[in-house]
């Protein structure tokens with residue numbers, strides 16, 4: 596048996612129940628990871644509420660109940676399923692596990708989680724498990740949007756909306772690895788944080804959205820009903836990358852839209868680990884909570900204005 600957090604009915608943070616559940620067994624191609632830390636990501640609470648926040652036309656089937664939320668882990672390999680040659684017991688690994696998958700395949704809010712070997716990479720040596728766990732979904736989203744979807748060229752001007760959040764703060768830093776001039780849009784309290792990450796121009800959206808008009812690429816992690824206000828920041832023919840749903844008034848916008856869904860990728864996790872160990876990417880931590888208090892972490896997530904990532908710490912004391 597092991598301790599885990601499960602959702603038995605859709606609802607607010609209070610439905611996150613800390614309890615004893617069977618310890619999972621790795622299948623072929625999988626390892627069992629003793630989880631030291633697991634990140635909180637927006638899809639965790641979208642699932643917790645049964646996806647009622649997603650526009651109806653795009654709403655996925657709600658997950659089967661009960662389920663263990665979470666997709667991002669950092670921990671130690673403690674067992675291997677058949678056919679696993681990449682990982683040995685004792686290896687320290689991190690990754691975005693089985694994402695996307697219709698029924699929350701990762702089950703990260705737990706003392707132990709199974710993971711396909713190919714979804715993991717060696718944990719960066721220069722950070723602890725809390726910082727490593729903060730990377731997978733947010734880091735891979737930024738990586739896949741900037742490098743897979745558009746193959747960001749050198750020396751472009753990139754605007755990141757929601758720059759201080761999980762995806763945003765990685766997008767800022769990954770754009771800088773291509774020598775981009777980066778405009779960070781966030782509320783005023785994040786100004787110093789974002790300058791420290793390399794942002795060249797800071798826009799406090801709470802003081803009016805005074806945007807430049809010569810941007811090559813916009814990464815919008817916010818979306819929403821006023822998303823179209825970002826369009827004038829782009830040069831004609833620029834690229835707008837919505838990370839979430841938004842009203843961009845696309846028919847009027849003289850720009851290219853490119854989007855996508857983040858997916859597990861151990862090879863890209865290894866590249867993120869390399870950038871972290873090289874000091875080119877740092878990991879912002881908004882707050883940490885014990886696994887048993889996952890409901891407090893979700894309460895924090897719903898308050899918004901996140902700076903970096905929220906992470907659950909798994910103590911293995913019980």
Ligand SMILES: NC(=O)c1ccc[n+]([C@@H]2O[C@H](COP(=O)([O-])OP(=O)(O)OC[C@H]3O[C@@H](n4cnc5c(N)ncnc54)[C@H](OP(=O)(O)O)[C@@H]3O)[C@@H](O)[C@H]2O)c1
Pocket residue numbers: 636637638732733736756757758759760761762763780781782785800816817837838839855856857899900901902903
């Ligand atoms: N397409 C995909 O595959 C994919 C993958 C990952 C995430 N997502 C989605 O991307 C979104 C962001 O995820 P995340 O993990 O980065 O969330 P997050 O950590 O909560 O960050 C959101 C950030 O946006 C800022 N913000 C809020 N309103 C703003 C506004 N009007 N203008 C500018 N900034 C604003 C917030 O702080 P301040 O307001 O204080 O600045 C916060 O720092 C979520 O909706 C998530 O579901 C999609």
